[in-house]
Amino acid sequence: MDFEPSPRLRDLLATIDELVSAELVPLEPDFLSRPFTELLPVLEEKRAMVRELGLWAPGHPEELGGLGLDLIDLGLLSEAVGRTPIGHYVFGMHAPDAGNVEVLHRHGTEEQKERWLRPLVEGTIRSCFSMVEPNMPGSNPVMLETTAIHDGDDYVINGRKWFTTAADGATFAIVMAVTDPDADPHRRASMILVPTATPGFELVRNIPVMGHTGSDFFSHGEIVYEDCRVPRPHLLGAEGDGFVIAQERLGPGRIHHCMRWLGICGRAHDLMCERALSRAIAPGRTLADQQIVQSWIAESHAEIEAARLLTLQTAWKIASSGWRQCRQDISAIKFLVAGTLQRVIDRALQVHGALGMTDDTLLAFYFREERAARIYDGPDEVHKISLARRILKEKSRG
Ligand SMILES: Cc1cc2nc3c(=O)[nH]c(=O)nc-3n(C[C@H](O)[C@H](O)[C@H](O)COP(=O)(O)OP(=O)(O)OC[C@H]3O[C@@H](n4cnc5c(N)ncnc54)[C@H](O)[C@@H]3O)c2cc1C
Numbered sequence: 001m002d003f004e005p006s007p008r009l010r011d012l013l014a015t016i017d018e019l020v021s022a023e024l025v026p027l028e029p030d031f032l033s034r035p036f037t038e039l040l041p042v043l044e045e046k047r048a049m050v051r052e053l054g055l056w057a058p059g060h061p062e063e064l065g066g067l068g069l070d071l072i073d074l075g076l077l078s079e080a081v082g083r084t085p086i087g088h089y090v091f092g093m094h095a096p097d098a099g100n101v102e103v104l105h106r107h108g109t110e111e112q113k114e115r116w117l118r119p120l121v122e123g124t125i126r127s128c129f130s131m132v133e134p135n136m137p138g139s140n141p142v143m144l145e146t147t148a149i150h151d152g153d154d155y156v157i158n159g160r161k162w163f164t165t166a167a168d169g170a171t172f173a174i175v176m177a178v179t180d181p182d183a184d185p186h187r188r189a190s191m192i193l194v195p196t197a198t199p200g201f202e203l204v205r206n207i208p209v210m211g212h213t214g215s216d217f218f219s220h221g222e223i224v225y226e227d228c229r230v231p232r233p234h235l236l237g238a239e240g241d242g243f244v245i246a247q248e249r250l251g252p253g254r255i256h257h258c259m260r261w262l263g264i265c266g267r268a269h270d271l272m273c274e275r276a277l278s279r280a281i282a283p284g285r286t287l288a289d290q291q292i293v294q295s296w297i298a299e300s301h302a303e304i305e306a307a308r309l310l311t312l313q314t315a316w317k318i319a320s321s322g323w324r325q326c327r328q329d330i331s332a333i334k335f336l337v338a339g340t341l342q343r344v345i346d347r348a349l350q351v352h353g354a355l356g357m358t359d360d361t362l363l364a365f366y367f368r369e370e371r372a373a374r375i376y377d378g379p380d381e382v383h384k385i386s387l388a389r390r391i392l393k394e395k396s397r398g
Pocket of ligand 1: 165380
């Protein structure tokens with residue numbers, strides 16, 4: 001088992017680390033204090049720089065212009081870029097577009113690829129993924145109210161979705177809708193490509209999240225689909241394939257998410273150490289001299305390393321035996337890393353005292369935004385239950 005970056009990635013990581021520190025970290029105060037839309041021009045400049053260096057969208061397969069990295073390298077890259085909240089966007093590795101690229105690449109028709117995939121890969125358009133609904137449990141997504149009914153050569157979509165991340169400014173949505181209510185629960189829904197300019201697609205609002213509404217890419221939309229009509233060739237894959245495609249999208253994608261979270265953990269840990277070393281609490285003594293702070297630093301270090309190793313081991317297992325064989329491991333890293341993330345951010349914020357509550361450091365942003373890590377991508381509880389059931393089933397077999 002080798003969790004080191006490949007020689008090719010090692011060089012790239014050095015360039016990426018340098019770029020993140022020199023070009024992106026200085027933008028963070030603006031990112032924390034101004035609407036995202038105001039940052040777009042400078043972010044476009046940074047994206048152009050990334051493209052010139054041949055580093056744009058490195059996570060995509062080679063045939064799409066990416067680097068064709070294996071899951072371990074991809075994870076390590078996600079961790080490096082994840083050290084700043086604008087990293088994934090600037091390097092073209094951001095959710096939900098990265099997942100949507102994968103879905104279109106695997107399941108799109110030639111026509112769909114030409115119209116949606118190519119500009120998405122180039123980063124000239126954005127997309128969103130519209131599955132979860134306010135009135136139905138996202139943790140049990142076979143329960144959906146949104147329908148897509150055949151009408152002549154079209155689908156007519158009706159329903160309400162929310163937390164459709166980055167819907168504001170997106171060119172199209174991949175919408176999960178029930179196409180056959182009488183089918184087996186896991187065959188009821190399909191994925192359909194819906195241009196956001198279609199009549200009947202209404203972005204009702206960007207949802208305020210802990211006091212912040214966000215805008216453009218950094219937002220979560222509530223969308224009403226009302227007699228929203230799209231041609232039948234906008235179907236992705238076959239009818240009833242919605243959940244199969246969603247599973248494929250989410251399984252290996254969790255490595256990417258977990259490693260991004262570990263990038264945040266690394267950054268929060270650095271901030272915690274820097275503050276501990278520099279904050280005098282008595283003449284000649286800093287916070288770093290206090291055993292309780294030392295304990296937080298040591299615990300956080302150990303927890304991050306453990307979570308990182310399990311995530312990389314899971315990436316290695318997926319690469320060797322396929323994600324279906326690794327569902328237990330994928331569930332384990334989802335809640336393990338999300339929990340580590342919360343604890344590390346919380347300790348780092350506490351070490352900063354009142355400063356931690358301000359937007360003068362990244363920690364309040366992380367505390368607010370990353371609380372959701374235990375909810376999205378399957379709430380932690382659902383992953384714990386499914387892991388425990390599999391373990392108990394194996395044990396009961398003796
Ligand atoms: C920041 C953010 C971004 C998101 N982005 C997107 C997106 O782009 N597209 C999209 O479609 N959705 C998105 N979501 C929605 C997300 O996928 C759902 O919130 C998630 O699946 C949970 O669904 P729910 O909110 O309906 O919670 P519910 O299903 O109502 O569950 C509520 C809580 O109940 C508990 N629970 C649930 N089931 C069980 C169980 N079986 N046993 C024990 N406890 C249980 C869990 O603690 C859970 O947190 C996003 C959510 C957030 C917060």
